[in-house]
Amino acid sequence: MSRVGRDLRVTGVVQGVGFRPYVHRLATGLRLSGRVGNDVAGVFIEIEGTHENVAEFLAALPRDAPPLARIERVEVTACTTRGAGGFEIVTSRGDGTRDALVPADFATCADCLRELFDPSDRRHRYPFVNCTHCGPRFTIVRDVPYDRMRTTMAGFPMCTACRAEYTDPSDRRFHAEPTCCPACGPRLALGDSADPLGDAVARLADGQVLAIKGLGGFHLAALAAHPTAASVLRSRKRRADKPFAVMVTDLRQAAALCEVDETGERELTGHRRPIVLLPRRPHAGVAAAVAPATGELGLMLPYTPLHHLLLRDLGEPIVLTSGNLSDEPIAYRDADRLIDVADAVLTHDRPIHVRTDDSVVRGGTVLRRARGHAPEPIGLPLRCPEPVLACGAELKNTFCLARDSQAFLSPHIGDLTDHETHTSFTEGIAHFQRLFGITPRVVAHDLHPDYLSTRYAAGLDGVELVAVQHHHAHIASCLADNGETGPVIGVAFDGTGFGPDGTVWGGEFLVADLAGYVRAGHLRPVPMPGGDAAVRQPWRMAAAYLPDVDLPVAQRNAARWAPVVAMARNAVNAPLTSSAGRLFDAAAALLDVRDEITYEGQAAIELEQRADPSTSDGYPAAVDDLVLCGEDLLRALVADRRAGVDLAVIAARFHNGLADAVVACCARLREDTGLNAVALSGGVFQNSLLSRRISDGLHRNGFRVLTHRRVPANDGGISLGQAAIAARLTTAVPA
Incomplete structure (x- = not known):
């Protein structure tokens, strides 16, 4: 029977989501030969087999893709057969134009959760269990293609057992880059404690304030129902009134504190696991200092194995707020700045490459876009003829890099008037430029001459500057969020x-x-x-x-x-x-x-x-x-x-x-x-x-x-609007 060959190029969120293992299983199931691999543009596939089986592969590829994958484009080219035997996952390529998309961090999946609490499993109660369907991605990636050697897991060589899972096509950890176990992976530490997790639970139960290293930075934790602990945390963090977020063990605890409707339940349990603002019940069991003068609580469910262990062992909700002093960015490299805030620090030795705070949503609308969302691109309603950097606003800052019809919005950064936050802004831009291979030729900024984001733009050489009025950027952000170009009546409040x-x-x-307003x-x-x-x-x-x-x-x-x-x-x-x-x-x-x-x-x-x-x-x-x-x-x-x-x-x-x-x-x-x-x-x-x-x-x-819906209505969405306007003013064409 005659055989045909096809070369495929797949772009979108297809690295770090189990896509190569999926392609391997699909191809071998259809008795196709060839190979699949990552490169800086996405995933490349070479297949050959009978005409019928190749056709079935092409039809099934986007239809049955892994749930966390987001395929944007599949390009298929006919090629001569190479006579390959079998199908393999090959070494990633590091050359070429960077178009690969980096996935966001994903909450612990149900399979990993079962292992976490299974006494017979070798990962029983291991705080870093993960697989192709969950775990750290964006916060550990140093470069693309997405391979272990280019993440902060590079310093943890796999043991024999993990290597066997990693190379087994039938295992869900097949080519899961962050895979690890107690024998070869990261470890917890709490001072010189022999039982860091147990000591952390005991300290929280005793009413102490604990700093905890998470996915994108440190959090500060205390019992949510403990009046003294919540008040001490508020005092030490220098946060007079702004509400704290609360992490609950499960939906039952969530429903005891707040009214949880269908949308709220979906947001709480989804793979992004944001903070969800919900109407609080009249006698919700949290201390008065947790969320004073508000009828809402910001709730979230555990999204890392460590959170699951802490909450399950503790048995009651905790305050979980960013590890920083008020108006500073979340600490992520070390906990030195938290020594005066926390009674103890529960840390681990897996480095965080990019600080990323928790996202916040209400009623299906994003109020703060960060962990679980960034750096997934947002489609622009037009194509950029030149690469764009948009520097955002002064408060609730985000920046945005755009190329073609994709906008890469940074996670929430904060208020640039703080020195550490401004440093995070400049470091973040450099990281995004390297990660996505974008060298901006057009730089958009606010009209305000004294904004630090404007001054940053003015200090760049060899770029075209585009000044954008603040409220025009707000309306443009809403247009881009809805995939439209206008004109509209814009209400910017x-x-x-x-x-x-x-x-x-x-x-x-x-x-x-x-184009204007x-x-x-x-x-x-x-x-x-x-x-x-x-x-x-x-x-x-x-x-x-x-x-x-x-x-x-x-x-x-x-x-x-x-x-x-x-x-x-x-x-x-x-x-x-x-x-x-x-x-x-x-x-x-x-x-x-x-x-x-x-x-x-x-x-x-x-x-x-x-x-x-x-x-x-x-x-x-x-x-x-x-x-x-x-x-x-x-x-x-x-x-x-x-x-x-x-x-x-x-x-x-x-x-x-x-x-x-x-x-x-x-x-x-x-x-x-x-x-x-x-x-x-x-x-x-x-x-x-x-x-x-x-x-x-x-x-x-x-x-x-x-x-x-997808980006905040507040100044956190300004950079997307600036990017869309800059693209249009540099003679963009429809997407």
Whole structure:
């Protein structure tokens, strides 16, 4: 019977996900000969056999691929038969153009979990059990192709038993690069303890604070129900109010603390294992210091074998928060910076190559994109004619590298004003450029001249710089997230963004596509007395909006009220702002929710938590030439406050009134432009109540609504928008 030959090139997430073993099993099952291997572009396959069997192979290859694989393209070329005998996995190639995609880290799979707790298994209670379906990937990869020698597992030679599994086509550890066991793999350490795991469990049970080395860095842990332990952790970490995440053993513990719907369960148990924000039950069994002044808890299930062992042995939830001091990046190289925070450090000797924090999601929407997502690419709605680097924003920074129609968004980095975070930013860009073989020729940055990300871009040689307005980038990010190019009506609501007119923008109605934008409307500007001080002290915004108000907020700040009012009236250190975030700050202060904040967005978050979602009416707000008067909402709020209306109703009416006004502005813009699609972006749209009310109102009025799902609506998505705009402005073509 005649034989035919085919050469295949497979691109996508096909390294580190068991793809070569899968190809080996598929080919041998169909009695095909040839070979498969990794290279810097993905996976190459050479097959030969009968015409029927080759055809079946080509049909089955994408259809039955491993669950963690993501095939983007399969190129097939006819070739002469080579007379190969058998089918083999061959040594990886390291030359050529780098197109290989590096997978994210995966949570422990069910098979490895069974081994972990099976007393008869040789990996029983081994904290680093993994296979082709789970375990570390991105955080241990130094270079591509993805092979053990190019990961931080290179220093752990496989024992005879592991080598036998690694070379056995019938074993699920066949060519699993991080495979190891107690005889040859990483080991735990806790000081000079002979039983690091047992000692760690005992210390946690005793109410101590423990630093734990995980996949992408160190965490700080303490019993979630232990009031003293949670308070001590908060004090030592210097984190006054921002909620901590809680790790639970299983869904039963999760349901005891929070209301877990179908979406929440899917997010908690999926292979990404993010922190999932869920409504907390009224008497959830966590200490008050865990998540003060919020009706939500951030829950996650164990995602490493070590987590499973700790939680199973301990038997109760723990706080698990990033191992750092407030505003610093997560520690990942050593625990020196945590000595003054933790009572002990549970570490191990497998190096982490890239720090990666935990991802955060709510209702299927990503709020912080990191572990489990990065560095998987996001498809762009157009192709880049030149490689692009987008430097992102100053706060909640991410950067983005783009080539062709793929955007590689970094994990969450943080606020660049911190030196360590800025170092992480620059090191991360260098690592991504090397890993994906991208040398940018176009560099996009924010318009703000003093952002450190802008200064970094300005310091690069031999590149074309593209300055992108902050809120245009927000809308472009939403467009890219939805695979669209516009034009749309864009509603960009956030705290701060540099406006070309010299004012601080943040409550914007744009008519935008990837090529440009027009500022069609905005919130009526008010002074920000004290500049950045008004961000930290929301009562200042109350004074700017309603200087003559006679409420407790003015009485509490009586000594400072008049000077701040004068500052605003005289325009002394009081830049004008149209920020929706500052409007929320003023409302929170007027309702005695928050005078000062300790983390970004705190006043608005706590105001949302107070609102009664069953309240359907809202305050009226004038819209004159698409300038929305936020003061109207606040005056109505104050009138209700004086009339003794319940705070929950007032907070809801404020949200509803703003939502109604936004819908009215979009309706007017539709009349002017004929556009029927609205893109919602900016950190304010992480307010689920406001987002839901605006989206519902727009849908009722026949609009098509674009919102974020894969990337954050906040500044963590800015770099993707910058990259999409830069690609378009350098004459990109449709993808």
